[in-house]
Amino acid sequence: MTEKRFMAGNEAIAEAAIQAGCRFYFGYPITPQNEICEYMSMRLPEVGGTFLQAESEVAAIYMTFGAAGTGARVMTSSSSPGISLMQEGISYIAAAELPCVIVNMMRGGPGLGGIHPSQADYFQATKGGGHGDYHLLVLAPHTAQEAVNLTMLAFDLADKYRNPVMVLGDGNMGQMMEPVEFPPPAKTEFSKKEWNLDGARNRPRHLIKTLYLDPPVLEKRNLAIAHKLGEAVKNEVRFESFMVDDADVVIGAYGTVARIAKTAIKLLRENGVKAGLLRPISLYPFPYQQFAKVAESGKKILVVEMSLGQMFQDVQLAVCGKTKVNFYSRVGGVVPGYDEIVREVEKTAKESG
Amino acid sequence: MEVVYERPKSLFPVATHYCPGCGHGIIHRLVAEVIDELEIREKTVAVAPVGCAVLLYNYLDVDCYEAAHGRAPAIATGCKRVHPDLVVFTYQGDGDFAAIGTAEAIHVAARGEKITTVFVNNAIYGMTAGQMAPTTLIGQKSTTTPAGRKPETAGFPIRMCEIVATLPGAAYVARVSVSSPKNVVQAKKAIRKAFETQMRGLGYSLVEVLSQCPTNWHMTPFESVKWVDEKMALYYPLGEFKVPKEE
Numbered sequence: 001m002t003e004k005r006f007m008a009g010n011e012a013i014a015e016a017a018i019q020a021g022c023r024f025y026f027g028y029p030i031t032p033q034n035e036i037c038e039y040m041s042m043r044l045p046e047v048g049g050t051f052l053q054a055e056s057e058v059a060a061i062y063m064t065f066g067a068a069g070t071g072a073r074v075m076t077s078s079s080s081p082g083i084s085l086m087q088e089g090i091s092y093i094a095a096a097e098l099p100c101v102i103v104n105m106m107r108g109g110p111g112l113g114g115i116h117p118s119q120a121d122y123f124q125a126t127k128g129g130g131h132g133d134y135h136l137l138v139l140a141p142h143t144a145q146e147a148v149n150l151t152m153l154a155f156d157l158a159d160k161y162r163n164p165v166m167v168l169g170d171g172n173m174g175q176m177m178e179p180v181e182f183p184p185p186a187k188t189e190f191s192k193k194e195w196n197l198d199g200a201r202n203r204p205r206h207l208i209k210t211l212y213l214d215p216p217v218l219e220k221r222n223l224a225i226a227h228k229l230g231e232a233v234k235n236e237v238r239f240e241s242f243m244v245d246d247a248d249v250v251i252g253a254y255g256t257v258a259r260i261a262k263t264a265i266k267l268l269r270e271n272g273v274k275a276g277l278l279r280p281i282s283l284y285p286f287p288y289q290q291f292a293k294v295a296e297s298g299k300k301i302l303v304v305e306m307s308l309g310q311m312f313q314d315v316q317l318a319v320c321g322k323t324k325v326n327f328y329s330r331v332g333g334v335v336p337g338y339d340e341i342v343r344e345v346e347k348t349a350k351e352s353g
Numbered sequence: 354m355e356v357v358y359e360r361p362k363s364l365f366p367v368a369t370h371y372c373p374g375c376g377h378g379i380i381h382r383l384v385a386e387v388i389d390e391l392e393i394r395e396k397t398v399a400v401a402p403v404g405c406a407v408l409l410y411n412y413l414d415v416d417c418y419e420a421a422h423g424r425a426p427a428i429a430t431g432c433k434r435v436h437p438d439l440v441v442f443t444y445q446g447d448g449d450f451a452a453i454g455t456a457e458a459i460h461v462a463a464r465g466e467k468i469t470t471v472f473v474n475n476a477i478y479g480m481t482a483g484q485m486a487p488t489t490l491i492g493q494k495s496t497t498t499p500a501g502r503k504p505e506t507a508g509f510p511i512r513m514c515e516i517v518a519t520l521p522g523a524a525y526v527a528r529v530s531v532s533s534p535k536n537v538v539q540a541k542k543a544i545r546k547a548f549e550t551q552m553r554g555l556g557y558s559l560v561e562v563l564s565q566c567p568t569n570w571h572m573t574p575f576e577s578v579k580w581v582d583e584k585m586a587l588y589y590p591l592g593e594f595k596v597p598k599e600e
Contacts, residue, residue, distance in 0.1 A: 024435060050434045054427070055460035062424040062457070066400075066431020069418055074431070092421050197416040197432065199439050201395040207410050209401075209419035 004181045009144045010035035010174040013103055013167065014043065016151035017075045020185045022101070023049035024074040026063035028056055028082060031115045032171035033105035036077040057082040061089030061102075068098035069208045071192030073155055077103035079171070080121050081112060083129075090164055091130025095210035097225065099158035099190075101151065102136070103167045105174040108333035116333025117172035117256060122310035125168050126284040133222050135229050137165045137236060138283040140254045144178040150281070152185050159190035161232050168283060170306065172256045172335060238281035239290050243269070247276030249348050250294045252303040252315045252325075254280045257336060261304060264341035275345050283311070291318035302326045302348045304341055306334075324351070361385035363394045363414050370408060374574025376564030377405060379531045380473060381412050383541045384444070387548055388415065397440045398432055400425040404446035405479040423454020426461035429468045440551060442469040448478050451487040451511045458513065465522025465556040469547045472513060472559060475566040476585060483569035487511045490588055495569075510588060514561045518594035524556030526595040530563035532581040536591075543593070555597045563589055 007015070014036045017025070025040040037053065044051040054060035060076050067074040078086060083104045093100060106121045108114035125138045137157050141147035147169060154165040197206050212218035240258075243265055244250055251261045258279040268275040278294055280287050291314075294301060301323055303312045312327050319325055328344040330336040360366060363385040371377045388394050394415055401409040403422035410417040420428050425443035433441045450458050450472045461468065477495055478484040485495040485502060488510045492501040502510075518526040525547050529540035540562055547558035563585045565577035572580060 024431070026431065052430070052434060055456050058424070059427040059430075059457050059460065062421065062427030063431035063434070065424075066418065066428035066433075067435050068431070069428070070432055070435040072435045088421060089424070197398050197418065198436055199396040199398065200414070200416050205414055205416050207417050207419070209410065209417075211407060211419055 004179040006177055007144065007180050008035055008175055008177045009147050009169060010105065011039045012144045012148050012180045013151045014039035016148040016182065017101065017155070018043055018047060018049070019182050020073065020152040020155040022073040022075045022155060023047065024067040024072050025049070025076065026052050026054050026060040026067070026074070027076050027078065028054050028060050030079045030082040032107055032174050033077050033079045033103065035174065036103060057085035058089065061086040061093070064100050065089055065093050065096070065098060068093065068100040069096070069197050071196030071198070075101040075103065077105070079105050079107045080109050080118070083121060083124070087124070087130040090136070091132050091134065092210055093164045094130070094134035094136070094225070095132060096208050097162040098164070098208070099162050100164050101154045101158055101167065102164055103169070106168065106170045108331070114333040115171060117170035117306060117335055118331065118333055119170060119255060119257065119306040120308070120310065120331065121168070122283065122307055125166050126286070134225060135284050137161065137163055137232055138168050139165065139238070140168045140281060140283050141173065142255050142258045142279065144173070144176065144180045147173060148180050148182060156186055156188050157236065159188070161228055163228070163232070168255070170256050233285040236282055237285045237287050239287040240277070240279040240281060241290070242277040242279060244276035244278055244294065246274055247299055248274045249276070249300045249302055249345050251275060251277045251341070251345065252291065252301055252311070253277065253305065254283060254311065257304050257306060260336060260338050261341055264338040264345065267338065267342055268345055273346060273349055280311070286314050288314070288318040291315050292320070292322070295319035295322040298323065300324060300326070300348050300351070302328065302344055304336060304344070305329045306331060306336070361389045363388040365412055365414050367411060370411070371405065372568040374565060374567035374577055376475065376531045376562065377473065379537060380471065380540070380562050380564065381409065383537070383544050384471060385413060386541060387545045390545070391548055391552070393440045393548070396438065397442070400429045400441070400443040402443070402445040402449040404449055406444055406446060406473065407480070409444050423449050423452070424457055425449065426454065426457040426466070426468070426470065430461060430464070430466050433466060433468050437467070440548060442471060442548070444471045445473070446479070447474045447476065447486040447488040451513050459516070459520070462517045462520045462523040462557045462559065465524070467551050467554055467556065469551045469558045470560070471544060472561045473564045474561055474589065475564040476510070477566050477569045479566050479569055490584060512589060514559065514594050517559050522557050523559060523595055524597050525550040525558035527593040528561040528563065528589055528591050530581050530586060530591060532563070532565065532578040550597055553597070561589070563591070
């Protein structure tokens with residue numbers, strides 16, 4: 001472990017990427033994640049890497065495509081409207097099975113929306129976003145330290161599954177400064193020699209493509225990607241179970257909201273209300289089984305989100321009507337206070353089961 | 354017996370999918386000949402467009418990306434920034450380079466990205482069967498300008514070479530055609546110069562090739578090359594718009 005450094009979440013993510021071996025970054029400024037671009041523009045040249053400010057998010061994601069196709073570790077970042085622009089390229093990257101990391105520090109939408117924290121891109125991040133059958137692997141940190149750890153993990157998962165991985169944060173996490181430390185990155189080896197483009201020297205040429213005009217061939221491609229993602233669903237579910245065992249009410253929340261929920265849980269327990277938190281760390285794959293278990297044990301569930309009920313739908317899918325799932329949200333850049341969560345948990349606890 | 358003409362080594366020995374009289378086959382061959390002559394097959398990366406030439410990689414035996422529509426220059430940029438020692442080129446049609454990908458086309462030149470673009474302008478959308486292109490001439494009929502392109506509603510054709518030549522990052526800009534043996538020879542010279550410009554690290558290089566599309570122009574191949582010379586080359590003059598300084 002290195003010494004602790006005091007950093008904003010955006011900077012911590014950028015530094016974590018560099019320490020994970022990322023040497024190429026392409027991006028376009030958008031609030032609230034500009035510090036990632038700025039930090040990369042300062043740090044990448046120091047380590048022999050390349051920072052390039054693209055002419056648009058559309059170009060940025062295809063520069064990422066180009067660099068990923070060589071086998072280099074590459075990252076781009078943006079915030080909600082910019083991520084929408086990238087969706088075409090993300091679909092192509094997923095189809096071409098290229099590894100890369102995409103950071104989305106979500107802000108309020110739809111449209112230009114606002115610049116304050118939001119979680120309203122959950123569907124876009126976890127269900128596809130672009131056209132065609134694919135998924136991103138999606139990691140949702142709730143502290144700056146976790147953002148560091150998950151950014152490093154994101155590069156490994158991208159290489160392991162040859163799939164784009166999204167680190168999904170929000171404006172709050174990007175701006176908040178916290179002490180972080182940078183663990184030595186996992187020593188993982190992923191050979192890219194079989195497919196990368198670096199000039200066909202002493203080997204048959206390599207081709208990175210996504211067009212398959214013959215339906216049975218394209219079907220096979222689709223199924224291969226689905227099979228690969230099926231492996232990720234088996235192996236890569238991550239979650240935190242916080243004071244769940246003896247809880248009567250379990251909060252389902254991720255990211256910044258989960259962090260606020262932990263404060264609410266402490267206050268609730270001081271007042272004799274047994275509350276807990278089930279926090280998805282991977283949003284895709286989603287911890288369906290863990291929510292199902294909570295439901296089967298007879299506990300009540302309250303989902304709190306900064307969206308109008310997006311992760312809520314996955315929790316409902318997981319519990320399949322076995323318990324009541326309540327929902328509370330603030331949207332448009334408004335962050336729910338711990339007192340609001342305390343109130344909603346108390347309300348849920350009092351409801352007859 | 355002395356061999357005086359053979360298939361370039363960078364070209365696969367396959368049958369063409371292009372229509373009779375189409376210019377793409379000639380242009381593919383010219384690119385392959387230049388790659389062979391410069392001995393860069395093992396360090397060349399091609400970026401194929403969306404459009405008729407999406408299947409470029411079925412012909413060229415080099416490492417290749419297939420891009421989304423208009424995004425080839427961004428993909429080429431990502432590749433070149435990782436491997437500055439490679440020779441990276443995009444092969445793009447008029448829809449790709451002058452409509453949906455205009456932002457990428459202008460900015461790859463503005464950055465002086467050390468890549469090459471072979472821009473095939475046939476004044477029509479071939480792959481989707483004959484709609485108006487950004488380079489369709491005034492009065493030219495297409496399936497979306499059935500009465501001929503009218504500037505009042507469909508605007509004016511774009512001259513990409515003239516635009517790109519104004520950018521300091523562009524080092525070599527030329528327009529050629531493949532309408533006659535003489536023009537084919539000129540076209541190859543320009544493509545070679547463009548690759549050499551990249552290899553010398555001088556900046557962005559662009560070769561626009563006026564090309565015939567007999568199928569969607571509803572002409573015979575012979576009529577179509579005449580149309581390139583007599584109509585297209587009037588609006589899109591051939592020549593070098595920018596050459597590296599010391600030449």
